[in-house]
Amino acid sequence: MSLNIIGISAFYHDSACCILQDGVLKAAVQEERFSRKKNDPDLPKAAFNYCLKEAGITISDIDCIAYYEDPVKKLSRQLWSGSRFVTADSIRNTDHAAVERQIREQFGYDGPVRFYEHHQSHAASSYYYSGYDHAAILTVDGVGEWATTTYGMGKGAKLELFEEVSFPDSLGLLYSTITSYLGFSVNSGEYKVMGLAPYGKPLYVDKIRQLIRSGEAGQYELNMEYFDFLKGEKMYSEALPVLFGLAPRKKETAILPVHEDIAVSLQVVLEEILIEKARYLHERTGAENLCMAGGVALNCVANGKILKSSPFKQLFVQPAAGDAGCALGAAALAHTDLSGEAMTSQLEHVYLGPSYGSTDIKKLLSATSLRYTQQKDDEELVKQVAQRLAEGKVIGWFHGRMEFGPRSLGARSILADPRGADMRDRINAMVKKREAFRPFAPAVLESATGEHFDIDHPSPFMLETCQVISSFDLPAITHVDGSARVQTVSEKTNPRFAALLKAFADLTGCPILLNTSFNVRDEPIVCNPEEALICFVTTDIDCLILEDFIIDNENNDTSILEMINQNLLERPSFELNPNVYTFI
CATH class of the missing domain: 3.30.420.40 (ATPase, nucleotide binding domain)
Structure with missing residues (x-):
């Protein structure tokens, strides 16, 4: 029998769910990717159902649900803060058991629920997935229950926070x-x-x-x-x-x-x-x-x-260092408590979300009257995409399981040639529809990283910046101070993306691509093929790759595309309060 643990973060911002089986992370996804509500704070019901399906289990197989914070301590801080939203009536109606009740009622779950403190979950989300058998731990955010910064140490299975x-x-x-x-x-x-x-x-x-x-x-x-x-x-x-x-x-x-x-x-x-x-x-x-x-x-x-x-x-x-990643930390803490064993396996990638097969994609495309081609040979596919990139085209790239966390890492990405002088401005204005000063990140073959960037170790999650030292002029991914936020790509964790970078290098000598998230401003990263089509329709993307399918904008009637835009997907209206941190 496997030890099946569900980790949940919810009711704050950016809710998420994950599942561990015998200490192995099988799936993790943010609820916003399903609900299309940016930073959705609601209980992650769709993400929960996905995790069960991906792990091949039912709700009766769950040994424990681990929740990422302590509702009682959080409530004490909310009451202390004296917000105008905290009234005598609201205090009388406050129920610190509401979180557990909603988990049980909305999931239909009657098994054990364990609660871990917010910064404990943050710390565990990094240490237990780092691959280190000992490490210092630093967590810094807005606020959890009371803690805003913690200092700790992990050694084997033991994790201790000693100051906050x-x-x-x-x-x-x-x-x-x-x-x-x-x-x-x-x-x-x-x-x-x-x-x-x-x-x-x-x-x-x-x-x-x-x-x-x-x-x-x-x-x-x-x-x-x-x-x-x-x-x-x-x-x-x-x-x-x-x-x-x-x-x-x-x-x-x-x-x-x-x-x-x-x-x-x-x-x-x-x-x-x-x-x-x-x-x-x-x-x-x-x-x-x-x-x-x-x-x-x-x-x-x-x-x-x-x-x-x-x-x-x-x-x-932690690649999902915000609250979404706390789901991973809570699950890891529960695994350690229940099994008594250290969980220090390295998180090598975050391709932990849904994937979609060619059969479903073909069915979708066949219903749209779009002109497309299917290329089942991976080598030929990446050659054709690399040629388009070398010609200055912007590519919507949809392949494999979706990334967990805020970064697109070659599964749901918009890609372009980083050498184009006007490429950054074009994508900011016509594709991403965002502020012109915003930089883009490079994806580079891991084996070629040191030739082009001043960094001496892999950086697979885009979580460090370094200076650009390439002999190529790379204006589309080089920030005004000469830096770049690098993603190193290995054949081991994303073979098709690595093959595309190699094919582009074979054509141009440059093993680097501009890589930005597959979405437009103020919308979550696309999750399914329908959303990828919508983004393709509403932007200046030249070509969309949906797994084995190639859809070129220039080969399609824009009136058909507009019809798809209007009828294919409903857009929910939702935004967290943009003027204040959501700690109330």
């Missing part, structure tokens, strides 16, 4: 506050601030330092004079615009040099504190390996600085 920073002091909330002040949505726009930072000059570092004070050991404090998130309505107080001498930027208005300067100043201070605390963690643990998780660990610029500027020799960042 508590709410409201939070590096994640500092970053989200400036994100909101700069006119971007909280919970989703933080990476835009990171991308904006290299354009600016660090003229506001001293002012940012007034917002946060580093303390002894692992501690730091926010200066709450400048923050207003405790009320649950907005992130910053009226003192913040006074400090900067600048009114908050309104969404969708022009981005000025001063906004770039504030962004880079924030990034500088964030890196200073993270490096200082990483050095402290090394002093406490003496470990060579560092594991990181939490939303702040998705700041790939800071990750690279931590590795270079601290004594740690190796770094593993």
